Amino acid sequence: xxxxxxxxxxxxxxxxxxxxxxxxxxxxxxxxxxxxxxxxxxxxxxxxxxxxxxxxxxxxxxxxxxxxxxxxxxxxxxxxxxxxxxxxxxxxxxxxxxxxxxxxxxxxxxxxxxxxxxxxxxxxxxxxxxxxxxxxxxxxxxxxxxxxxxxxxxxxxxxxxxxxxxxxxxxxxxxxxxxxxxxxxxxxxxxxxxxxxxxxxxxxxxxxxxxxxxxxxxxxxxxxxxxxxxxxxxxxxxxxxxxxxxxxxxxxxxxxxxxxxxxxxxxxxxxxxxxxxxxxxxxxxxxxxxxxxxxxxxxxxxxxxxxxxxxxxxxxxxxxxxxxxxxxxxxxxxxxxxxxxxxxxxxx
Numbered sequence: 001x002x003x004x005x006x007x008x009x010x011x012x013x014x015x016x017x018x019x020x021x022x023x024x025x026x027x028x029x030x031x032x033x034x035x036x037x038x039x040x041x042x043x044x045x046x047x048x049x050x051x052x053x054x055x056x057x058x059x060x061x062x063x064x065x066x067x068x069x070x071x072x073x074x075x076x077x078x079x080x081x082x083x084x085x086x087x088x089x090x091x092x093x094x095x096x097x098x099x100x101x102x103x104x105x106x107x108x109x110x111x112x113x114x115x116x117x118x119x120x121x122x123x124x125x126x127x128x129x130x131x132x133x134x135x136x137x138x139x140x141x142x143x144x145x146x147x148x149x150x151x152x153x154x155x156x157x158x159x160x161x162x163x164x165x166x167x168x169x170x171x172x173x174x175x176x177x178x179x180x181x182x183x184x185x186x187x188x189x190x191x192x193x194x195x196x197x198x199x200x201x202x203x204x205x206x207x208x209x210x211x212x213x214x215x216x217x218x219x220x221x222x223x224x225x226x227x228x229x230x231x232x233x234x235x236x237x238x239x240x241x242x243x244x245x246x247x248x249x250x251x252x253x254x255x256x257x258x259x260x261x262x263x264x265x266x267x268x269x270x271x272x273x274x275x276x277x278x279x280x281x282x283x284x285x286x287x288x289x290x291x292x293x294x295x296x297x298x299x300x301x302x303x304x305x306x307x308x309x310x311x312x313x314x315x316x317x318x319x320x321x322x323x324x325x326x327x328x329x330x331x332x333x334x335x336x337x338x339x340x341x342x343x344x345x346x347x348x
Contacts, residue, residue, distance in 0.1 A: 002119045003061065003232060003233065004061065004198055004233065004272055005276040006119075007061050007232075008058055008276055009279055010124075011058040011063055011181070011182060012056075014125060017127050017144075017146065017149060017154075018053045018144065018154065019055055019056060020052065020054070020147055021053050021146040021147075021149075022050070022052045022144065022145045022146075023049055023052070023053065024049065025141075026048050026140070026143075028045065028140050029138055029139055030140075032139075032161045033139040033158060033163065033164055033165060034165065036116065036168075037164070037167060041169075044165075044166070044167060047167040048115060048142070051067040051068060053065045053068075053144075054067070057180040058180050059179065059180035059181070059195055059201075060192075060227055061118065061119070061227070061234075062118055064168075064188075064192065065114055066113075066187070067113050067167075068111055110185075111187070112169065112170055113167055114170055114189050115166075116167070116191055116192065117165050118163055118164050119158075119163045120158065120163030121160045122162065123157070123162070123163025123164075125155070125156055126156075127153070127154065127155075128153040128154075128155050129153070130152065130153060136157070137158060137159050138156075139156050139158050141153055141154070141155050168189040170190075171187065171189075171190055172187060173187065173188045174186075179192075180192075181200075195227050195231045196230050197230075198231045198232035198233075199232070199233075199268050200269060200273070209265070212229055213254070213256060214256075217252060217253070218252070220248075220249065220256060221250065221323065221328060222324070224238045224241070225324070233272075235326050235327070239328060239330065240301060240302060240303055241264060241270075242264070243302050243331060243334070244271060245260070245264040245266075245267040246334050246335055248335045248337045248338075250337060255338065255339070275300075303318055303329040303331065304329045305329065306318045306329060307320035313331065314333050314334050316331055316332060
């Protein structure tokens with residue numbers, strides 16, 4: 001599954017192409033990719049056509065694209081209402097000579113809804129030139145008109161169809177700081193509101209994270225994979241960070257000292273940062289960036305996928321064991337379970 005670095009690479013690639021772009025067409029080729037879309041809000045395509053995307057935002061492994069609300073005061077005879085308030089009247093592209101222009105996203109009302117995307121196990125969001133041949137396994141295609149780049153296509157491709165797109169309402173994140181990377185807005189889609197901040201987020205609360213680990217009685221890798229505790233970390237980067245911190249994947253969280261927990265958080269950030277700099281991790285064609293290119297961090301892995309190879313630190317063979325319907329990779333010599341603390345470390 002794409003993790004924080006891979007999703008951030010996609011977000012950064014999409015941002016200059018979609019910010020300020022008008023959605024002029026939507027084609028859904030497989031409704032299974034709309035599993036998260038609430039049809040009560042209205043048809044997926046009707047809620048998008050005529051809307052302008054104001055940003056590309058990410059929290060953890062979720063992406064969302066706020067949709068500008070057209071200003072009804074700007075001389076339109078048929079203003080586009082909020083999706084939950086009435087029927088949709090598509091607004092033509094200003095280039096095509098419309099009578100009902102959509103205002104610039106900076107000048108319009110605060111977005112109330114967003115297009116939400118989750119890549120699942122194999123989802124890809126690809127940028128394509130107008131008229132480009134269809135990608136294999138194409139599930140959704142959007143046609144965009146960008147004020148600088150002209151007409152482009154946004155292709156949602158998904159082999160296993162675990163990913164999805166949906167139009168969702170934006171709600172207050174509750175802390176008056178940016179809800180995700182890529183926007184200053186504190187608003188967040190309802191489908192993403194339960195997702196914790198990631199370790200690279202400037203608003204990530206270290207003290208709350210350490211306190212939560214001390215209260216829990218579970219293995220540390222299970223905690224790292226819990227997206228309600230800390231987001232963006234999946235199997236690959238959990239294994240890599242635990243190896244770097246010399247912590248066994250099944251080390252009880254409440255037996256992890258504060259210094260070791262701090263070391264682990266530092267290693268998580270370092271691993272995520274290095275992976276992001278190398279474009280993410282690609283083992284096959286299921287993860288590519290918006291232009292179809294692969295990431296290179298797979299060449300830098302020390303533990304994940306290295307079973308049977310010598311540990312780069314001590315030379316012992318890296319082992320792989322079953323873990324939560326997947327696998328954990330670790331060095332049995334460097335990463336040993338330590339005894340519980342005699343005195344719990346209290347949050348400071």
